[in-house]
Amino acid sequence: MSEETTVLSQSAPLDLRLSEDELERTREHILQFIRDVVDDAGAEGAVLGLSGGIDSTATAYLAAEALGEENLHGVVMPSEVNAEENMSDAERVARMLGIEYDVVEIQPIAEQFFEAFPEAADDKRAAGNVYVRTRAVLGYFVANYENKIVLGTGNRSEALLGYFTKYGDQAVDCNPIGNLYKQQVRQLAVSMGVPEDLVSKTPSAGMWIGQTDEEEMGVGYDTLDAVLALHVDGPLSKSATVRHLDIPESQVERVVELYERSEHKRHMPPAPESLRP
Numbered sequence: 211m212s213e214e215t216t217v218l219s220q221s222a223p224l225d226l227r228l229s230e231d232e233l234e235r236t237r238e239h240i241l242q243f244i245r246d247v248v249d250d251a252g253a254e255g256a257v258l259g260l261s262g263g264i265d266s267t268a269t270a271y272l273a274a275e276a277l278g279e280e281n282l283h284g285v286v287m288p289s290e291v292n293a294e295e296n297m298s299d300a301e302r303v304a305r306m307l308g309i310e311y312d313v314v315e316i317q318p319i320a321e322q323f324f325e326a327f328p329e330a331a332d333d334k335r336a337a338g339n340v341y342v343r344t345r346a347v348l349g350y351f352v353a354n355y356e357n358k359i360v361l362g363t364g365n366r367s368e369a370l371l372g373y374f375t376k377y378g379d380q381a382v383d384c385n386p387i388g389n390l391y392k393q394q395v396r397q398l399a400v401s402m403g404v405p406e407d408l409v410s411k412t413p414s415a416g417m418w419i420g421q422t423d424e425e426e427m428g429v430g431y432d433t434l435d436a437v438l439a440l441h442v443d444g445p446l447s448k449s450a451t452v453r454h455l456d457i458p459e460s461q462v463e464r465v466v467e468l469y470e471r472s473e474h475k476r477h478m479p480p481a482p483e484s485l486r487p
């Protein structure tokens with residue numbers, strides 16, 4: 211983030227939209243990335259959670275192409291707060307791709323946690339994170355047994371905003387779409403032939419009934435992505451970003467707040483430095 215006001219040059223890549231050529235190169239690059247991670251791990255494929263959302267759908271399309279559908283295992287893990295439509299979309303994705311998949315109801319598992327701490331069960335964030343972390347345990351259970359890696363579905367917007375559960379949906383071995391902002395994930399999905407209803411679906415973490423990403427963060431993805439690209443990743447100062455996007459300063463401040471307070475999620479857990487030389 212630069213505090214200096216930078217004059218925009220015509221050639222600066224401020225348009226988040228990827229050209230046809232960039233989309234093709236991005237897809238090839240990600241396919242190779244997935245193959246390399248699997249090969250380096252000596253693994254026989256990959257497992258991923260399917261939610262019916264665009265991030266897992268796009269990642270599944272890429273991984274099925276990279277590894278072959280016979281080497282990808284999808285797990286659909288409904289809880290009582292997931293919309294049924296999303297779970298049936300998740301199964302639809304698995305069937306469209308022709309990958310092996312299982313449906314594992316995680317409500318009974320989560321109930322064990324809720325019974326242990328009933329007062330915490332009423333806290334939607336704490337309880338929602340239990341669902342997310344339970345899915346991580348199941349993903350690694352399958353990966354260990356089948357000699358597979360666990361594919362993450364995190365994108366760059368979520369990573370910078372800290373919009374994920376620590377050791378939950380980001381307890382994974384790699385993030386194939388981790389360099390793409392949310393709207394670029396949608397663009398790539400369209401170019402791969404993902405059905406329109408899945409591409410345009412409202413993003414939701416599915417941690418409580420009615421949750422949506424944009425309502426929880428208080429800013430829409432078009433703005434979130436633009437502020438991240440221009441100010442957090444890019445060279446523009448806060449005031450230049452406000453002017454360039456013609457948005458209230460409070461929206462830029464909100465993005466910066468989300469970015470700064472989630473710093474701890476983007477690092478290994480710290481330990482004190484050694485006192486020995």
Ligand SMILES: Nc1ncnc2c1ncn2[C@@H]1O[C@H](COP(=O)(O)OP(=O)(O)OC[C@H]2O[C@@H]([n+]3cccc(C(=O)O)c3)[C@H](O)[C@@H]2O)[C@@H](O)[C@H]1O
Nearest residue numbers: 335339342372373374375376379414415416417423426474
């Ligand atoms: N400064 C610091 N240094 C070290 N550790 C720090 C810390 N601040 C908090 N912590 C730790 O982090 C914990 C809070 O982090 P965490 O447990 O992740 O919980 P938190 O970030 O509060 O909640 C997860 C957020 O991610 C969103 N999410 C989750 C999963 C999926 C998706 C999706 O888009 O699908 C979105 C969810 O809606 C919610 O907004 C604290 O309880 C504490 O243990």
Ligand SMILES: Nc1ncnc2c1ncn2[C@@H]1O[C@H](COP(=O)(O)OP(=O)(O)OP(=O)(O)O)[C@@H](O)[C@H]1O
Nearest residue numbers: 259260261263264265266286287363379413414415
């Ligand atoms: N009910 C579920 N069953 C299986 N996996 C899930 C479920 N809910 C979430 N996940 C996993 O957690 C990941 C993170 O969820 P997230 O909501 O960020 O992505 P998404 O649902 O794929 O897309 P979107 O953000 O647009 O909703 C999913 O991509 C998926 O891998």
Ligand SMILES: [Mg+2]
Nearest residue numbers: 261263414415
């Ligand atoms: Mg989702």
